[in-house]
Amino acid sequence: MHDHRRLGRELELFDTDPLMGAGLPYWLPDGAVVRHELEEYVREVERAAGYRHVYSPVLGKRKLYETSGHWSHYSDDMFPPMPLGAEEVVLRPSLCPHHALIYRSRSHSYRELPLRMAELGDMYRSELWGALGGLTRVRAIRLNDAHIFCTLEQAAEEARAALELIGRAYADLGIRAARYRLSLPGEGGKYVADPELWRRATALLREALDGIEYEAVEGEAAFYGPKIDVQITDPVGRESTLSTVQIDFHQPERFDLHYIGPDGAKHRPVMVHRSVIGSVERAVAHLIETHGGAFPAWLAPVQLIVLPVADAQVEQAAEVVRRACALGLRAELAAPADGSLGARIRAARLVPYQAVIGEREAGGDLAAVRLRDGRRPGALPVVELLHRIGERVRARGAELWAAA
Numbered sequence: 001m002h003d004h005r006r007l008g009r010e011l012e013l014f015d016t017d018p019l020m021g022a023g024l025p026y027w028l029p030d031g032a033v034v035r036h037e038l039e040e041y042v043r044e045v046e047r048a049a050g051y052r053h054v055y056s057p058v059l060g061k062r063k064l065y066e067t068s069g070h071w072s073h074y075s076d077d078m079f080p081p082m083p084l085g086a087e088e089v090v091l092r093p094s095l096c097p098h099h100a101l102i103y104r105s106r107s108h109s110y111r112e113l114p115l116r117m118a119e120l121g122d123m124y125r126s127e128l129w130g131a132l133g134g135l136t137r138v139r140a141i142r143l144n145d146a147h148i149f150c151t152l153e154q155a156a157e158e159a160r161a162a163l164e165l166i167g168r169a170y171a172d173l174g175i176r177a178a179r180y181r182l183s184l185p186g187e188g189g190k191y192v193a194d195p196e197l198w199r200r201a202t203a204l205l206r207e208a209l210d211g212i213e214y215e216a217v218e219g220e221a222a223f224y225g226p227k228i229d230v231q232i233t234d235p236v237g238r239e240s241t242l243s244t245v246q247i248d249f250h251q252p253e254r255f256d257l258h259y260i261g262p263d264g265a266k267h268r269p270v271m272v273h274r275s276v277i278g279s280v281e282r283a284v285a286h287l288i289e290t291h292g293g294a295f296p297a298w299l300a301p302v303q304l305i306v307l308p309v310a311d312a313q314v315e316q317a318a319e320v321v322r323r324a325c326a327l328g329l330r331a332e333l334a335a336p337a338d339g340s341l342g343a344r345i346r347a348a349r350l351v352p353y354q355a356v357i358g359e360r361e362a363g364g365d366l367a368a369v370r371l372r373d374g375r376r377p378g379a380l381p382v383v384e385l386l387h388r389i390g391e392r393v394r395a396r397g398a399e400l401w402a403a404a
C-alpha cells in the first residue's frame with residue numbers, strides 16, 4: 001500500500017493551500033474525475049436499493065442543533081456559530097437534523113415505510129490543526145449519508161440491508177473491511193441518558209450483525225445511539241472507520257416525528273442512519289492507497305492513452321481520441337513530441353489501456369493494444385477496441401480485459 005498524501009500530490013489528484021486553510025483540500029481535475037465517478041456509483045447503487053436523494057443546505061440555525069442534541073453533546077467538534085441578524089447559524093456537523101425536518105415536513109402513512117432518504121452532502125468538523133492530514137482528517141467533509149425512517153419491526157432488517165449494501169460496494173471498489181465493530185457508549189456525559197433506549201437499539205444492531213464476526217467496543221458510540229462501524233486499515237496498519245450503520249430512537253423523539261399507522265393513530269418511527277462509503281475524502285484516500293494510483297478502469301482519470309509511433313500517425317491517433325471521447329471514454333493523446341515511444345508508455349503506466357498506432361495500424365484503422373498489467377491483446381480494429389473498453393468501464397469491474 002501507498003501513502004495517499006504523497007501519491008495525491010504526484011498524480012495531481014488533490015492538494016492544499018495554506019491560504020485556503022489546513023484541512024480544506026481542493027480537488028484537481030484528475031482527482032475530481034475519481035470523486036465524481038465514485039459519487040455517481042453510490043447514487044446508482046442507492047437508487048437501485050430503494051433510496052431517494054435529496055439536497056439540503058450546509059447551514060442551519062443554532063436552534064436546529066439544540067433540538068437535535070448536537071449543541072449539548074457535540075459542540076467541541078462544531079465550528080463556532082455565525083451571527084446573522086438576530087439569529088445564529090452554524091455550519092452543520094451532520095445531515096441528520098436536516099433529514100429529520102424534511103421527513104417531518106410531510107405527513108407519512110405506514111405504507112410509505114421504510115422511507116429511505118439519501119444525500120451526498122457537505123458537513124464540517126472543527127478538527128484540531130495537529131490532527132489534520134491529506135484527505136483522511138479534514139474540516140470540510142462530503143458525506144455519503146442516508147436515513148431510513150421505519151417501524152420498529154423493520155429496523156433490524158433495514159440495518160441488515162445497509163450492511164449488505166456496504167459489502168457489495170466494497171467488492172466493487174476493491175476495499176477490504178478490516179473488521180466490524182459494534183460501538184457502545186462509554187463513561188462520561190457525551191451520551192444522551194436513556195438506558196432503555198440504548199438497550200433496545202443495541203439489541204437491534206446485534207440482530208442485524210447475526211452471522212457476522214464483530215467486536216463490541218465501549219466509548220465509540222454516537223451521542224444519540226450505538227452504531228456498527230466498518231473498519232479499514234491504512235498502509236501502516238492504523239485503523240479508521242469508513243462505513244457506519246446506526247439505530248436511533250433519540251432524534252425521532254427530539255423532532256417529534258411520526259407516521260400514521262394502520263390504526264389511524266400516530267406512531268414514532270425509528271431512524272436508521274447509514275453510510276456506505278463514509279466520507280468521499282476518506283474513501284478516495286483509501287482507494288488511492290489500495291490501488292497505488294492504478295485505479296480500476298471505470299475510476300481512472302484517463303482510461304485510454306493513444307500513442308502514435310511517429311508524426312505521420314498523429315492525425316490518425318487524434319481521431320481515435322475524438323472517437324473515444326464521443327463514446328464517453330476519457331482518452332488522451334501522447335504525441336512523439338512528448339518523448340520516445342518507450343518513455344511515453346512508461347509515463348502512462350497507470351493508464352489502464354494504451355493504444356499504439358504505427359504505420360501498419362494507421363493503414364487498417366487498427367490499434368496495437370497494451371494493458372496496464374503488461375498483457376498485450378495485439379492489434380484490434382479501433383471500433384472493437386473502443387467497444388470493449390466501453391463494456392469494461394460500464395461493468396465497473398476490476399478486470400481490464402474480458403475473455404473474447
Ligand SMILES: [Zn+2]
Pocket residue numbers: 094095096145146147273274
Ligand atoms: Zn445521521
